[in-house]
Amino acid sequence: MDFDQMLATWRTQDAAPLYGVNQAALRQALQTEESSVRRKRRRDMWIICVGLGGTAVIGGFWIAISIANGWPVIYTVAAAVGFATGALYVGAYGISRWREAQHERNFGGTLQEEVKRGLWRVDLELSRFGNWTSASLQIAPILLSAMLISWAMSGSQGHVPWSSYVVGACAMVYLVRYARRYARQKLEPRQRRLRELLDALDARE
């Protein structure tokens, strides 16, 4: 076999592929993948829309009640703050998703760029998980509106039940611990693998 014959042999695979594909098994794998993607999107949206959007809706409802009943203005202000923080977070989430999509388009089409894109996604997730600042930002709107409504209902300043602070602090500690475990077990190994791969690709040059 000479070089040209080798090329001709290689090209026989295009006409008569090496394997057949079990279409049913492939379809099943794709459906599993699709449902996994959908599940993740639904979970994200549920957290954002129900958790924080719900806070905004309750705040809006409270504003309407306090105006309709002619309650003191401070009640309306308290509810408005809860509404605004919830709505602000939902809006910020939407803008953040849009900016991420824009940024991802800046990467090129080479293997290195693909790996860099993957690394960027992991770095982004790591920056969001497991630190007190991001946990505070997620908990703050719910905690703030709950505390304000509780304060407004109590009718006197400084009468917020101490248990609210304990529940808020526990939620924040749980969130940070959960996020750190997720980052340690899933994200950091993936980040290491991508960095190694990028180093290997760069070393080829």
Add this chain to the structure above:
Amino acid sequence: MPVPERDGVFQGWIGAHKAILFKVARAYGATHSDREDLFQEIALQLWHSVEAWRGDCAESTWIYRVALNTALAWRRKEHKHGQGRQDIEAATALLTAPCMHDPRLDWIYQRISELDEANRSLALLMLDGFSYRDMSQILGLTESNVGVKINRIKAALAAQLAKEEHHGL
């Protein structure tokens, strides 16, 4: 992109270019179960990539890029965590029995498997007739670097061919 439309594009790619997936899976997977695993991984990544495809390169170039990228990442992962997959996993049989068996192809794949991972990508692209420009775009190398590496691969293959001619290849 709606799911039916994405599925349609994906099925079209698989129908027209499945040979690329087989070649990459065979070049990077040592055993049949490895190839099954890698084939599935490439197919899933390809399905995900449909939305990112902007049509600014040939379909085969895009598919090769996704397939090689997936194969390189898969190899890293397998080296660290995936040793010793059991053949029993092949019970789901994504790839059906080989449709053909040509010892000359076995020989070519054996030579490819002896190359390092990066040169393996180049060898596959060279054998499939991609230009230096396409290779440089897919792999992120300069065209001159591609040229140097391809010449070395060709020389090594030619030397092997000459050496093993008496085996009746």
